[in-house]
Amino acid sequence: MICLATHFEDLELHWQGKVRDIYKVDADTLLIVATDRISAFDYVLPTGIPCKGAVLNQLSQFWFEKLGHIVNNHLLSTNVEDFPACLQQYRSMLAGRSMWVRRTQAFDVECVVRGYLAGSGWKDYQRSQSICGIPLPAGLRESERLPEPIFTPSTKAEKGHDVNISFAEMCSIVGADHARRLREISLQLYREAADYAATRDLLIADTKFEFGLHNGDILWIDEALTPDSSRFWPRAGFQPGRSQPSFDKQYVRNYLETIHWNKQPPAPTLSEEVINGTSRRYRDAYRLLTGREIQNP
Numbered sequence: 001m002i003c004l005a006t007h008f009e010d011l012e013l014h015w016q017g018k019v020r021d022i023y024k025v026d027a028d029t030l031l032i033v034a035t036d037r038i039s040a041f042d043y044v045l046p047t048g049i050p051c052k053g054a055v056l057n058q059l060s061q062f063w064f065e066k067l068g069h070i071v072n073n074h075l076l077s078t079n080v081e082d083f084p085a086c087l088q089q090y091r092s093m094l095a096g097r098s099m100w101v102r103r104t105q106a107f108d109v110e111c112v113v114r115g116y117l118a119g120s121g122w123k124d125y126q127r128s129q130s131i132c133g134i135p136l137p138a139g140l141r142e143s144e145r146l147p148e149p150i151f152t153p154s155t156k157a158e159k160g161h162d163v164n165i166s167f168a169e170m171c172s173i174v175g176a177d178h179a180r181r182l183r184e185i186s187l188q189l190y191r192e193a194a195d196y197a198a199t200r201d202l203l204i205a206d207t208k209f210e211f212g213l214h215n216g217d218i219l220w221i222d223e224a225l226t227p228d229s230s231r232f233w234p235r236a237g238f239q240p241g242r243s244q245p246s247f248d249k250q251y252v253r254n255y256l257e258t259i260h261w262n263k264q265p266p267a268p269t270l271s272e273e274v275i276n277g278t279s280r281r282y283r284d285a286y287r288l289l290t291g292r293e294i295q296n297p
Helices: 052-066 085-094 119-128 167-174 176-199 250-258 272-290
Strands: 012-016 020-024 029-034 075-077 098-102 109-116 145-151 202-214 217-221 230-234
Touching: 029 052, 029 085, 052 075, 052 098, 052 272, 109 167, 109 176, 119 202, 145 176, 167 176, 176 202, 176 217, 202 272, 250 272
Parallel strands: none
Antiparallel strands: 012 020, 020 029, 029 098, 075 098, 109 145, 109 202, 202 217, 202 230
16 A cells, blocks of 8 residues: 555644654654655656665664664564553554654755765766865766765755755854864764665665764764665766666656656656666665564554
8 A cells, every 4th residue: 555645633743854754753753654656856756666765764773773883773663562551552554664763853954975975966066076175186087086085064954955065154044163073973874884885786876875963963864875865876887977776766767857847746656667677776775774664554
């Protein structure tokens, strides 16, 4: 069953994002439900993707647990049996696609790490031979592996595009001490995740992290290295100088480009081929990284 929206009469909706519905549970905790919605070019499409929410939720749990030695995270449980009593009546809808988390004061930046030259980073490089003010060697090709992973923060836009910013601009938003610590954590998370993914025949081209403060401590929040927040490329057949096949929503973006949508509302529906192909790519990413099949709600 595809879940495009949620509604719980006795819970207060805290925030509705492009994919996630977030509810207040009590003063200290939240319920995050990953729906099957998919967005592209800043619009939520009317068509859902089977299993997508389950992949986002269960893959985030995998990474939160695997990389928990680097930084603590907001996850309390993904097991509905552990959720507060007020949520038990919704267990059939929540199973497999939800997490009960600590509430934090989120930093107003996206912490992006790039290991390869792709996406907006490739466009920036073509214009200026740099990304977010970080100079790079001349002559790099599209999809080329960078000499070292780089930290390229961006704004966290409620609507429209996130905007790449310099590290100095990030310092002015969150403070220099927090900025330095977030950069250090993000680079360590990326390096360890990328090293692990390579053993599973996947390359993590780039990814974004979000963090928040809880009782003065930095916690990793939101999602963790999912196909929505990362570019996953198959290691086999990797070749710089062109775009790469991927296990993420680039497949949807490519389709939307072929139908010449003007990127204005209303957003178009997806074909059955694209729906099924996207679902398969998300499930393949989960299986390759975890060695398990997704537990679909």
